[in-house]
Amino acid sequence: MFLCLFVANPASLTLFQRAPYSGRSLESELDEQWMRQALVAAREAQAIGEVPIGVCIVSENQLIAVCGNRTRTDCDPTAHAEIVALREAARKLGNYRLTGVDVYSTIEPCAMCAGALIQARVRRLIYGAPDERAGAVVSRFRICDTDFLNHRIEISAGVLEAECRALMQEFFQTRRGRIVD
Numbered sequence: 001m002f003l004c005l006f007v008a009n010p011a012s013l014t015l016f017q018r019a020p021y022s023g024r025s026l027e028s029e030l031d032e033q034w035m036r037q038a039l040v041a042a043r044e045a046q047a048i049g050e051v052p053i054g055v056c057i058v059s060e061n062q063l064i065a066v067c068g069n070r071t072r073t074d075c076d077p078t079a080h081a082e083i084v085a086l087r088e089a090a091r092k093l094g095n096y097r098l099t100g101v102d103v104y105s106t107i108e109p110c111a112m113c114a115g116a117l118i119q120a121r122v123r124r125l126i127y128g129a130p131d132e133r134a135g136a137v138v139s140r141f142r143i144c145d146t147d148f149l150n151h152r153i154e155i156s157a158g159v160l161e162a163e164c165r166a167l168m169q170e171f172f173q174t175r176r177g178r179i180v181d
Contacts, residue, residue, distance in 0.1 A: 037104070067084040129161050
């Protein structure tokens, strides 16, 4: 069922359709939708033996890139999900400046990845769970919104945090041989 809302414009009458009120903003619903895409990429990375981190890059609500970690697969220490996704997005858009894009990461980016987000000039970073050990957005450093760099990124944290955190915890518990139910 859709609700119709008529808005009088001096020149004409325009019809807008709107879904029934859900109690959440459209932005938060979209953030969850895109974070779920990043979680799929994280699970795919996990399935090939990588640390399960996934990233989704979106421009004007259109998917540009979705990638998981590839450090072991590519034998490349810089092949973090964020870097791989930024490379793919830059290639697709034909520009190394990714102004106007939103980056969804399942985990708070490290210093290398946060720096790359700054260099790419992304508009917004949305991440799931904090990385208390190596997070460079809030947990350890504040690279994305520091006042001494020439670009600041809008930051939203905690989108599907429990699911993102659980995926990482499960991975490391299994890796250490301690499966916890």
